[in-house]
Amino acid sequence: MKNFCAHRLLHWWFRTGVAMFVMCGHFSPSNAQVSPRQIEIGVIPGGLRYNVTEFEAAVGEFIELTLDNNGLIPHNWLLVQPGKLQDVINAAVALGGIGLSKDFIPQTPDILQRIALVQPGKSISIQFKVPEKTGDYPYVCTFPGHSNLMRGVMKVVGKSEKVSAPLTETSSRRLALDALARSKVQPFPEGTREKPYIIRTFMPEPGLNPEVLANHDRGYVAANYNPGQGKDVPGIVLTDQGLPAAIGVHFGEPLSICWDTVECRLMYAWNGGFLDMSHYWGKGAGGSRKGFDYVSRLIGKIQFKTQGTHPLNANYRGDTIPPVPRYRGYKLFNGTPEFIYTFGHYTVYERVTPSGNKAVQFDYSIRDMQNDSLIRFGLDPAIRPSVESSIGHWEGNELLLTAEEARKFQLVLRYD
Amino acid sequence: MKIQKVLNIFSQALAGFALVLPYVGQSVEMPPEYYEVQEIPLPVGVAPEIGGLKFNSKGELIVLTRRSGILIAKPHQDPNQFQWRTFTDHSLHNPMGILVESDHQFLIPQMAELTRIVDTDRDGTADLFEAVSTEWGVSGNYHETNAGPIPDGEGNWFVAIGTASHNGPTFDYVRGEFSRTGRRGRNYSAVKDKGWVVKVTSDGSIIPWASGFRANNGIGMSPSGDLWVTDNQGDWRGTSPIYHVEKGRFYGHPSSLVWDASFFPKNGDPLEFGVDRLNQLRTPAAIQLPHGLVCNSPSEPVFDATNGKFGPFKGQMMVGDIAGQRIIRVMPEKVRGVYQGACAFLIENSGLRGGNNRLTFSPEGNALYVGQTYRGWGAPAEGLQRIVWTGVTPLEVRQMSLTPGGFDLTFTKPIDANAANDPDRYQIQSYRYSYGHKYGSPQLDRKVHFSKRVNVSEDKFTVSLKLDQVEAGKVYQIDLVNLFSSDGLPIINPMVCYTVNQLR
Numbered sequence: 001m002k003n004f005c006a007h008r009l010l011h012w013w014f015r016t017g018v019a020m021f022v023m024c025g026h027f028s029p030s031n032a033q034v035s036p037r038q039i040e041i042g043v044i045p046g047g048l049r050y051n052v053t054e055f056e057a058a059v060g061e062f063i064e065l066t067l068d069n070n071g072l073i074p075h076n077w078l079l080v081q082p083g084k085l086q087d088v089i090n091a092a093v094a095l096g097g098i099g100l101s102k103d104f105i106p107q108t109p110d111i112l113q114r115i116a117l118v119q120p121g122k123s124i125s126i127q128f129k130v131p132e133k134t135g136d137y138p139y140v141c142t143f144p145g146h147s148n149l150m151r152g153v154m155k156v157v158g159k160s161e162k163v164s165a166p167l168t169e170t171s172s173r174r175l176a177l178d179a180l181a182r183s184k185v186q187p188f189p190e191g192t193r194e195k196p197y198i199i200r201t202f203m204p205e206p207g208l209n210p211e212v213l214a215n216h217d218r219g220y221v222a223a224n225y226n227p228g229q230g231k232d233v234p235g236i237v238l239t240d241q242g243l244p245a246a247i248g249v250h251f252g253e254p255l256s257i258c259w260d261t262v263e264c265r266l267m268y269a270w271n272g273g274f275l276d277m278s279h280y281w282g283k284g285a286g287g288s289r290k291g292f293d294y295v296s297r298l299i300g301k302i303q304f305k306t307q308g309t310h311p312l313n314a315n316y317r318g319d320t321i322p323p324v325p326r327y328r329g330y331k332l333f334n335g336t337p338e339f340i341y342t343f344g345h346y347t348v349y350e351r352v353t354p355s356g357n358k359a360v361q362f363d364y365s366i367r368d369m370q371n372d373s374l375i376r377f378g379l380d381p382a383i384r385p386s387v388e389s390s391i392g393h394w395e396g397n398e399l400l401l402t403a404e405e406a407r408k409f410q411l412v413l414r415y416d
Numbered sequence: 417m418k419i420q421k422v423l424n425i426f427s428q429a430l431a432g433f434a435l436v437l438p439y440v441g442q443s444v445e446m447p448p449e450y451y452e453v454q455e456i457p458l459p460v461g462v463a464p465e466i467g468g469l470k471f472n473s474k475g476e477l478i479v480l481t482r483r484s485g486i487l488i489a490k491p492h493q494d495p496n497q498f499q500w501r502t503f504t505d506h507s508l509h510n511p512m513g514i515l516v517e518s519d520h521q522f523l524i525p526q527m528a529e530l531t532r533i534v535d536t537d538r539d540g541t542a543d544l545f546e547a548v549s550t551e552w553g554v555s556g557n558y559h560e561t562n563a564g565p566i567p568d569g570e571g572n573w574f575v576a577i578g579t580a581s582h583n584g585p586t587f588d589y590v591r592g593e594f595s596r597t598g599r600r601g602r603n604y605s606a607v608k609d610k611g612w613v614v615k616v617t618s619d620g621s622i623i624p625w626a627s628g629f630r631a632n633n634g635i636g637m638s639p640s641g642d643l644w645v646t647d648n649q650g651d652w653r654g655t656s657p658i659y660h661v662e663k664g665r666f667y668g669h670p671s672s673l674v675w676d677a678s679f680f681p682k683n684g685d686p687l688e689f690g691v692d693r694l695n696q697l698r699t700p701a702a703i704q705l706p707h708g709l710v711c712n713s714p715s716e717p718v719f720d721a722t723n724g725k726f727g728p729f730k731g732q733m734m735v736g737d738i739a740g741q742r743i744i745r746v747m748p749e750k751v752r753g754v755y756q757g758a759c760a761f762l763i764e765n766s767g768l769r770g771g772n773n774r775l776t777f778s779p780e781g782n783a784l785y786v787g788q789t790y791r792g793w794g795a796p797a798e799g800l801q802r803i804v805w806t807g808v809t810p811l812e813v814r815q816m817s818l819t820p821g822g823f824d825l826t827f828t829k830p831i832d833a834n835a836a837n838d839p840d841r842y843q844i845q846s847y848r849y850s851y852g853h854k855y856g857s858p859q860l861d862r863k864v865h866f867s868k869r870v871n872v873s874e875d876k877f878t879v880s881l882k883l884d885q886v887e888a889g890k891v892y893q894i895d896l897v898n899l900f901s902s903d904g905l906p907i908i909n910p911m912v913c914y915t916v917n918q919l920r
Binding site: 044071073148149179180182183184185189197198199200201202205213216217218219220222223225227228230232237238239240241242243244245261262277280281282285286287288289291292294295326327328329330331332337 | 447448449454455457458460461462463464465482483484493494495506507508509526527528529531532536542543544545546547550554555556558582583584585586587588589590591592593594596599600601602604606607651687769790795796798799800808852853854855
């Protein structure tokens with residue numbers, strides 16, 4: 001038993017796969033009958049797998065196959081008729097308690113070649129003639145628990161075809177490394193009118209009016225603290241432009257919107273594209289963020305930037321201080337978000353969708369817990385001319401709604 | 417016999433190395449015959465950058481991603497046969513944890529809110545994204561990470577909120593109050609609650625719980641109800657710590673103190689308060705993970721409540737390493753009423769990726785699922801793997817306990833007494849880490865403990881080591897050289913490091 005461990009350690013560290021490349025040259029059919037082509041199959045450290053999961057053979061070829069068990073527990077190797085793999089696995093499982101005495105090899109004509117259990121650190125070779133019929137011949141280890149992962153395919157090709165060297169894996173690590181690249185994701189998310197794309201991220205801030213951002217605090221220019229010295233040094237630290245808590249929605253070509261959860265309103269709308277997330281997510285499949293410049297980029301053209309204070313501020317006149325809106329979430333209706341927020345005693349449900357190619361439609365439902373007689377919805381004078389309402393009446397730049405009317409009304413904003 | 421000789425020469429060579437170069441790790445890859453690492457692919461088109469990982473009551477695996485929403489699959493014995501479905505494909509903002517409230521309802525901390533994601537019409541996909549809390553500040557700095565939520569058992573949740581980094585800006589406009597004082601520092605707390613563990617109540621308000629954290633990207637509760645938080649080496653962190661968190665305590669990183677009304681503004685800028693005074697205020701780490709040796713970036717702590725289904729480490733804490741291909745095993749014990757203890761590898765390399773961000777045990781208990789992401793920190797190490805115990809027990813140090821004047825090492829299997837009785841097979845050194853604004857710390861006051869006595873218990877499970885000296889405030893690193901189980905198998909992870917806060 002003592003030699004077991006030393007042997008094993010050396011195997012893990014140095015051995016795997018190296019022998020494969022040395023031993024497996026290209027096969028030339030002309031000398032096949034003289035001496036068998038050698039194929040050696042080992043076990044991957046770090047995974048219950050053969051290190052050769054596929055090899056090619058020509059019909060009628062003479063092969064010497066070695067199962068070299070560089071693992072820590074026994075393995076067998078069974079070559080199976082095409083299409084019969086599951087039957088053989090099931091038959092092996094059905095051996096039950098007598099399995100070990102049979103090397104977990106059931107008696108069935110579906111098994112074409114076999115290597116009985118090879119103990120750790122040992123190897124067993126067999127010689128056989130490749131079947132005369134082309135096709136994929138699976139092979140598998142039927143030691144309990146191994147058959148799901150420990151399998152491969154002998155691809156039998158015609159005599160005239162060139163047979164390539166077996167594929168070997170030196171480590172399961174290679175399988176693991178490229179999961180992100182394999183995902184084929186890209187940093188240009190897109191939605192459609194039928195299936196809008198919704199993202200929470202740091203949204204671009206395209207120079208909004210401070211009045212619009214009244215419920216944010218200012219991120220002041222700061223003293224230049226030097227972490228190495230542990231004190232302030234000359235200079236200042238600048239801020240960057242971005243919205244910390246907004247939502248982006250892409251409805252496809254006609255409209256993209258940025259709705260802010262701090263101000264609880266549409267910040268801006270654009271069309272002709274959505275966001276380039278590569279500064280935040282990384283290029284290609286990505287992974288990496290760009291230093292001090294990680295806010296996503298707008299693609300397309302901004303068609304609308306909001307202005308003025310929150311429309312419901314119009315209900316708080318004179319000395320009354322308007323409440324701070326509180327975002328409550330969004331609910332999806334056929335994939336379109338309906339934003340929900342409270343504003344003092346009002347609860348507001350708001351959908352923002354494209355209306356044709358040159359307008360934004362707002363569907364509002366405002367519930368007033370105090371049931372005042374009128375609800376005022378004030379717009380900035382610069383915006384008012386572009387807006388039409390489905391209901392209510394205008395008093396200057398304010399839309400006056402009864403409680404009943406406020407429960408369902410629509411605004412359309414044209415931006416051409 | 418010949419092999420034994422070779423082994424002895426080999427081990428002497430290793431022992432020599434260990435004395436000259438104590439940083440040389442001797443762990444070997446975990447043979448799959450004990451624990452096997454399996455790769456679980458997510459569908460094409462899904463970025464496998466995993467921020468949350470849990471099972472629901474049906475035994476389905478819930479995978480929360482950085483930009484591809486939430487995916488669900490019933491685990492399959494064959495890792496390639498998971499049938500994935502999408503619960504939502506909305507791109508959430510750096511979600512770093514998931515709580516399964518029901519099979520249709522999850523609670524997720526995003527950059528700007530604690531969000532409840534619900535499938536209200538039971539069609540299998542989410543249709544309600546409820547903002548449960550929007551109370552913590554958001555500066556626009558990429559580094560502000562929210563880990564959790566962890567239920568407190570009374571309807572509220574703990575969330576660990578990280579600081580910002582000077583490697584990124586704040587925005588012109590921020591959510592919540594901005595503090596110019598808090599903005600200073602390498603890692604800083606320019607807006608509310610950064611560097612805190614907070615309790616979020618069911619109505620969304622926030623109760624400050626404990627302060628002094630830096631990059632606390634790991635929070636978990638033990639089955640006995642103790643709250644644990646991991647943090648990352650950096651400023652005010654000589655090496656990566658694991659804290660046992662209690663209400664009202666300060667855990668060492670000063671920037672968060674600007675949001676502690678009892679400290680600021682009364683005491684002025686916490687960065688100017690002075691290292692010695694801060695040192696007196698702080699509660700030290702229960703367990704320190706030696707940087708460069710054990711762990712460089714600890715993440716979520718989970719507890720082995722599998723009752724032996726995952727192997728011989730029942731009750732212990734597993735912690736992922738984002739910056740290394742390893743899972744750490746932590747063995748806390750209470751000495752004089754305070755937690756301290758040892759850490760070792762559960763598994764290193766062996767086919768495991770880096771980026772080990774989130775962990776969860778399978779309902780059957782035989783597998784530890786690992787969600788990986790670097791979150792844009794460096795070269796991507798993203799994906800989903802699981803570590804499956806085969807039922808065969810490796811030789812490992814199961815427990816390391818402080819005794820008067822030494823340590824007891826308890827193994828998972830009986831050890832070869834001849835080897836274990838040889839004091840030279842225990843390479844022991846001790847060191848401590850400094851506390852201050854400098855990034856990280858070298859090992860200070862390093863001492864190699866040549867003089868030791870060894871006693872092997874009758875059942876051959878436990879080795880008692882007596883050292884020349886054991887001091888509080890130091891980490892004791894023991895490298896086991898050429899120890900074997902009595903059936904001749906080698907130890908897989910022969911390094912254990914014990915943080916001594918209190919003496920027996």
